[in-house]
Amino acid sequence: MSFDLSETESSARAGARAIAATHAAPSVPIRDAEARWDAALFSAMGREGLLGAPLPEAHGGGGRGALTTALLHEGFGHGSEDMGLAIAWGAHTHRVSVPIAALGTEAQRARLLPALARGDIVGAIAHDASGIVARREGDAWVLEGACEGVVNGPIASLFLIAARTPQSPSGRTVFLVDRATPHLHVGAPARMIGMRTALFGALTLSGIRLGDDSVLGAPLAGDAALALGRRWQRACLSAHWLGAMESAFERAVSCAKTRVDLGRPLARSQAARTTLADMRVRCEIARRLAYRAARAIDAADIDADKHAAMAALHIAAGAPLAARGAASIHGPDGASSDHPAARAQRDAAMIEVAWESVDHLRSMLGGALLGIG
Amino acid sequence: MDLVLSDEERSYLERFDALCAQRIAPRARAADRAEALPRESLAELAEIGYFGLFHPPEVGGVGARGALLAATMERLAHACAGTMWAATISTALAGKVLWNLCREAHRQRWLAPIARGEIIGCFAATEHGAGSDPGSYRTTLRRTAKGFSLSGEKVRIACAPAAAVAVVVARSEGPSGGLAYAIVDLASHGISRASIESVGLRAMPWGRIRFDDVALDEGDVILEATMERTLKSVEWGQLIQTFAAVGVAQRALDESVAHAREREAFGRPIGHLEIVHGRLADMALDIASARLLGLRAAEIMAAHRSAGEHIMMAKIHAAEMGVRVTDAALRMFAGIGFSAESDIERLHRDALGNVPGGLPTDRLRDLVMCPALGVSPWEYPPFDWLSASGLSLG
Numbered sequence: 001m002s003f004d005l006s007e008t009e010s011s012a013r014a015g016a017r018a019i020a021a022t023h024a025a026p027s028v029p030i031r032d033a034e035a036r037w038d039a040a041l042f043s044a045m046g047r048e049g050l051l052g053a054p055l056p057e058a059h060g061g062g063g064r065g066a067l068t069t070a071l072l073h074e075g076f077g078h079g080s081e082d083m084g085l086a087i088a089w090g091a092h093t094h095r096v097s098v099p100i101a102a103l104g105t106e107a108q109r110a111r112l113l114p115a116l117a118r119g120d121i122v123g124a125i126a127h128d129a130s131g132i133v134a135r136r137e138g139d140a141w142v143l144e145g146a147c148e149g150v151v152n153g154p155i156a157s158l159f160l161i162a163a164r165t166p167q168s169p170s171g172r173t174v175f176l177v178d179r180a181t182p183h184l185h186v187g188a189p190a191r192m193i194g195m196r197t198a199l200f201g202a203l204t205l206s207g208i209r210l211g212d213d214s215v216l217g218a219p220l221a222g223d224a225a226l227a228l229g230r231r232w233q234r235a236c237l238s239a240h241w242l243g244a245m246e247s248a249f250e251r252a253v254s255c256a257k258t259r260v261d262l263g264r265p266l267a268r269s270q271a272a273r274t275t276l277a278d279m280r281v282r283c284e285i286a287r288r289l290a291y292r293a294a295r296a297i298d299a300a301d302i303d304a305d306k307h308a309a310m311a312a313l314h315i316a317a318g319a320p321l322a323a324r325g326a327a328s329i330h331g332p333d334g335a336s337s338d339h340p341a342a343r344a345q346r347d348a349a350m351i352e353v354a355w356e357s358v359d360h361l362r363s364m365l366g367g368a369l370l371g372i373g
Numbered sequence: 374m375d376l377v378l379s380d381e382e383r384s385y386l387e388r389f390d391a392l393c394a395q396r397i398a399p400r401a402r403a404a405d406r407a408e409a410l411p412r413e414s415l416a417e418l419a420e421i422g423y424f425g426l427f428h429p430p431e432v433g434g435v436g437a438r439g440a441l442l443a444a445t446m447e448r449l450a451h452a453c454a455g456t457m458w459a460a461t462i463s464t465a466l467a468g469k470v471l472w473n474l475c476r477e478a479h480r481q482r483w484l485a486p487i488a489r490g491e492i493i494g495c496f497a498a499t500e501h502g503a504g505s506d507p508g509s510y511r512t513t514l515r516r517t518a519k520g521f522s523l524s525g526e527k528v529r530i531a532c533a534p535a536a537a538v539a540v541v542v543a544r545s546e547g548p549s550g551g552l553a554y555a556i557v558d559l560a561s562h563g564i565s566r567a568s569i570e571s572v573g574l575r576a577m578p579w580g581r582i583r584f585d586d587v588a589l590d591e592g593d594v595i596l597e598a599t600m601e602r603t604l605k606s607v608e609w610g611q612l613i614q615t616f617a618a619v620g621v622a623q624r625a626l627d628e629s630v631a632h633a634r635e636r637e638a639f640g641r642p643i644g645h646l647e648i649v650h651g652r653l654a655d656m657a658l659d660i661a662s663a664r665l666l667g668l669r670a671a672e673i674m675a676a677h678r679s680a681g682e683h684i685m686m687a688k689i690h691a692a693e694m695g696v697r698v699t700d701a702a703l704r705m706f707a708g709i710g711f712s713a714e715s716d717i718e719r720l721h722r723d724a725l726g727n728v729p730g731g732l733p734t735d736r737l738r739d740l741v742m743c744p745a746l747g748v749s750p751w752e753y754p755p756f757d758w759l760s761a762s763g764l765s766l767g
Contacts, residue, residue, distance in 0.1 A: 003668075003669050003672060253745050253746060256746055257746055257747060262758045262759070262761075262762045262764070263758055263761055263762055264758065265748075267746035267747065267748045268748055268754070270739065273738060273739055273742040273743070273746065274735075274738050276742050276745075276746075277689065277737075277738035277739075277741050277742045278738075280682075280686065280741060280742070281666075281686045281689055281690050281741075284666060284683075284686050285662040285665070285666065285690065288662070288665035288666060288669065289661070289662065289665065292374065292375070292665065295374075296374055299374070301374050303374055307374065310657070310658050310661055313654070313658055314658060314662065359647070359651065361654070362647075362650070362651035362652075362654040362655065363647060363650060363651060363654070364654075365653075365654035365657060365658070366644075366649075366650025366651050366652075366653045366654040367650060369630055369650070369653050369654065369657060370630065370633055370634060370644040370650055370653070372644060372645065372650075373650070
């Protein structure tokens with residue numbers, strides 16, 4: 001594996017960074033303070049080719065591979081350090097749009113992908129561990145159950161819902177559900193500690209009725225759609241966090257050069273240098289793991305799921321440490337609510353709620369090593 | 374996925390794997406107990422061309438790519454970390470220093486036989502009173518009528534007791550008083566050596582070399598030895614520690630996975646316990662991270678470029694990872710691991726050697742960060758800043 005990026009790949013990353021700096025970065029503090037979703041910003045990301053990057057060109061996407069898409073995320077993360085927007089993009093593109101592109105019928109693809117690529121409609125996924133159940137009644141599917149904390153829930157038009165069927169303990173069915181479906185209710189946005197530029201809400205299904213044309217892929221065969229979305233999201237959001245952590249590291253280095261502590265610049269503190277060195281190494285590891293995962297997806301490597309899970313585990317376990325380290329460098333300034341270092345700590349606190357649980361990832365990877373679970 | 378190898382490289386690696394598993398690994402426990410380097414292992418490594426992987430055809434090597442160097446180093450360490458250190462310090466640290474610094478005469482006299490695995494070389498920098506701080510070295514080169522004279526002592530030098538040649542970092546006398554390198558035939562008059570017992574990597578010869586007015590020719594001394602040049606020269610040493618750690622840790626993981634599948638408690642294999650399989654996941658992630666950092670550095674270095682902070686980051690993470698992962702393996706094996714009957718405790722003892730070896734990881738963190746911060750890693754003020762700031766315990 002050559003570690004170097006091609007000219008095109010580096011340009012993609014740089015381009016996304018510029019887009020983030022222009023469109024997202026200036027409003028991050030206010031959107032975070034007000035927990036405000038900016039639909040126009042999301043549409044701008046669609047217009048700039050970010051949301052639809054991995055989707056087929058025939059349906060308005062960029063036809064990009066996983067590595068290039070991950071690099072777009074990295075650049076955007078570096079340019080904005082907006083992890084709420086990251087999680088919103090991740091759910092919309094990787095958990096919803098990518099599975100539709102890969103497994104949808106031509107009708108589903110034609111109907112949904114162009115609008116998803118543009119960001120005209122927002123996608124959300126009722127996450128896998130929810131207790132939603134689907135029963136067959138005649139030629140309809142009836143879904144019942146609830147899911148808390150759905151990323152994009154309050155503003156999504158399209159929900160990808162994974163449901164269990166009572167008669168089949170394993171094998172889920174994935175449905176594509178329009179927000180306007182009767183007996184579907186989305187709760188008000190929850191007040192979260194972090195990732196406040198994204199919205200989270202509870203989804204409740206009180207006997208919604210769906211036709212067979214709502215099924216994504218085949219009944220009871222939804223796991224492929226879920227796994228596909230997971231590995232794309234893990235690889236790409238790991239890269240997104242990498243970009244944000246790199247930006248935070250650079251800011252911390254600048255701060256250490258000038259911030260005076262105990263009569264000298266923090267750069268002269270060996271303790272501060274140790275913290276910074278660990279941040280540096282953590283970023284480099286994040287890079288290697290994220291790129292490996294993305295390349296593995298592009299190569300249809302049998303270990304792609306494992307590599308993606310490893311990249312995500314490194315971030316889930318390490319991003320809070322990185323944020324804590326940056327906070328220690330910035331001192332009082334970094335504790336001010338508007339400072340990126342303060343936001344980074346709050347955003348990192350949301351990782352296990354909004355994205356990946358460290359213990360779940362450990363069990364998945366451990367199980368894979370042992371062939372059990 | 375991590376290793377992209379040609380058919381020829383893959384075929385070589387398969388043979389190398391077989392050698393490690395069938396011949397070298399079975400000798401590891403006895404070598405550790407007896408603190409003795411298995412000479413048969415060195416001969417077999419010479420025969421399969423391990424030593425020559427690191428060097429160009431001009432000195433009889435094959436100039437292998439970084440991916441193959443990384444893979445062979447890791448597999449050899451997986452089999453026996455002490456043997457890996459011994460063989461690789463000779464060819465890839467002493468050998469590379471000789472290649473970078475030396476003139477043609479030295480290449481043929483010393484490097485070529487090292488690259489064939491016929492003799493062992495060592496790199497002698499550390500002294501009793503100075504390790505990370507070469508500015509404090511006291512071993513000195515003095516000009517004589519016939520050339521130079523070398524006096525002083527180097528301690529805790531890998532391979533020293535078994536080496537035929539040493540590249541010695543010494544202070545050169547006189548007004549400029551900088552560092553110099555001396556290429557020393559260890560059979561010379563005025564040299565005495567002794568072994569030092571170590572906690573781990575016990576198959577590797579380790580010891581002190583004393584120089585009492587050792588006579589050297591003009592051509593055996595390279596006077597232009599800056600700090601930066603010395604740091605660059607030891608990059609290969611750090612790559613050795615990186616892959617020694619990766620190999621030992623992977624061995625620990627392999628043993629732990631097997632144990633988790635076989636060992637039963639409460640009616641089923643312990644792998645079903647969340648703490649057990651969760652720990653395996655952390656071990657695998659830690660190792661993969663180190664291997665990827667190391668591969669990046671190896672690729673750069675095999676292409677004859679300086680790996681700079683890439684190799685330092687790899688060494689920092691990998692060396693400490695090796696200690697963490699082998700410690701995790703001890704927990705996996707509980708009382709069994711604490712017993713000398715299993716190999717697990719040896720893996721942990723071997724892993725310990727990678728942290729201080731060459732440049733310690735504490736020092737490397739400063740070397741990584743100081744340039745970006747615009748401060749010198751060679752100047753440290755006295756600790757006098759607390760009372761000046763009004764901070765005190767009471």
